[in-house]
Amino acid sequence: MDRNARNSGAGAVREAHRFDAAALDAWMAANVADYRGPLSIEQFRGGQSNPTYRLATPARFYVLRRKPPGQLLAGAHAVDREYRVITALGAQGFPVPRTYGLCVDEAVIGTPFYVMEMVEGRIFWDTTFADVPRADRPAYFDAMNETLARLHMIDPAAAGLADYGKPGNYFARQIARWSKQYREDVAAGPVAAMDRLVDWLPAHVPADEPQPRVIHGDYRCDNMIFHPGEPRVLAVLDWELSTLGHPLADFTYHLMMYRMPPGITTGLAGADLEALNIPSEADYVAAYCRRTGREGIPDLDFYLAFNLFRLAGIVHGIKGRLARGNASSAHAASMVAMLEPLAELAWTQAKRAGAR
Template identity: 60%
Template sequence: MSQTITFEGSGPVRAGHELPVERLTAWLQQQAPDVRGPFDIRQFNGGQSNPTYRLDTPGKSYVLRRKPGGPVLKGAHAVEREHRVISALHAAGFPVPAPLALCEDEAVIGSTFMVMEMVEGRIFWSPTLPDLTPDQRAAHFDALNATIARLHSLDIQALGLGDYGRPGAFFARQIQRWSRQYQEDDLAGRDPDMDRLVAWLPENMPEDDGAACVVHGDFRADNLIFAPDSAEVRAVLDWELSTLGHPMGDFTYHLMMYRLPPSMIGGFAGADLKALGIPSEADYLAAYCERVDRAPPTADELRFYMAFNMFRLAAIFHGIMGRIARGTAASAHAQTMADNLPALAALAWAQTETTS
């Protein structure tokens, strides 16, 4: 299934995701008077976790992002955290949509939601950035690299985000979090490779050097909006998984694109990188390390980072399986993501068996 066809654009609001337009409009008139209706509301096809809508008015377009209705796992779907982090980043000049309003009163539409400006531009749903020349593709990959390096170089205290997470012990906390979510979601079942990773990862963590920055948590090309005709990054989207964490953990999640197969979102393993104008994994990693003035990871460290990040992504897919079982899956294509879980868990385990 083409990732572009699957996730691009918006369509009619899906059954079970309808918005109470009168209550929403009344709340916005009080809390965000610049956001004026009447609204033509459509639902974005992408977004595996939090339902996301396009609100079109005669003069301007906006984006509404909400927690799904019904029961959710503790700590998941943190729309209020998304609002906080993009507010801080927007004030610092980092490319994110301008936040306009946050509503934590579930009586308005049934769950917490935020409204932000609609950023126009180009989203590449395929990780190989089709329709570009090799030179253009190289420039866009360099912009991806520069943007995540810039994020990791921001001062968390100057941003006002010193308490956005707990600095230090990032990998231990993340492994504990995702292991817990995986093990507690009984409706999604179990996977033998996931069980092996739950045991392996805590025993193989590299020494934590205490580095702390804002980490995006899901940095991929399809979570960025580029200018229509250049490699300028206009906005980084989808901050639900952001926190304070280790920069290398966040960057190597992004680096997974080199090792994930094309059948999984964000992957292009096996592609002819030279012909496409895409830098090698080693060169892309080296460029990031130079930008953030950091020594490249050792082979053993990189093996752990890749296994950890694939496990984490597999745990997210496992959560999607649980949401399907509970009837709260946000995306029309959630089943496709859930179906990838066994292959992704196996690939994650394979990272642990690579030679150093």
């Protein structure tokens, strides 16, 4: 089954993620303007971290994102942060869903949650944009590029997000964070390539540290909703990993699509980009640099090694949640199968950046 079939649509709420629908209905009636039941609930198939639900009423659809139940790592699944950043960026005109309300009272459905609008459009789970006519693909890539550049040009202070991240070197903090999370998640177990990266990365952090910007943290084609018939991003989704940080970390995470093969999430490595009519990696980098006023991206290989390590850390966390019984996606096991190949790919990229 391909990623589109595995992740598209919604169905019955999984047993581990069920909650009291009547309690949610009462909260919605008290806190969401113009809400009218009755309410029916389905769970989206996609997503690996925070369970996400489609709420249907006679008048409209909503989306609910919640912290998963069960034992969790400290600081993870902070849906209140997601709610804050989406609300703030929406006020700046950035394409995100409209937010309706945040609930931190665990007595309602068992964990904190928030409700936002359901944006109607297309989600592409395949980075080749196979469902788009060949002639239109450059415009879709350009839309992704422009939207991320637009995010990185927003002044965090003007958006009310000046305190959304910690001060200091972003890469050093992130490497420390993901290394700590990797080491502490004993349920997931060790991975040899991850151990090598944990040792090498901290000693090779570039000195460049620009003014921090809001960064998404997981910017890829399947975390966007595109217009049903136009190459235009209507909403960027899944802000769980967002913070203030180095914008090039965010861009090069997105750029990993060019370095990853199709078997690891979805990637373009080995694809005939000219035949597909997809911009080259160099052209894609140049377009982002032009939009953000950069002459180029020194230390590109380090940034990519870091991001591949970080992605492996995310998958390692999925493995831990699967072992603890609170993985959000029904397809978590297939993601976990990619952990060691992904970690090895991260180490290979580190060697391109000078690791021995």
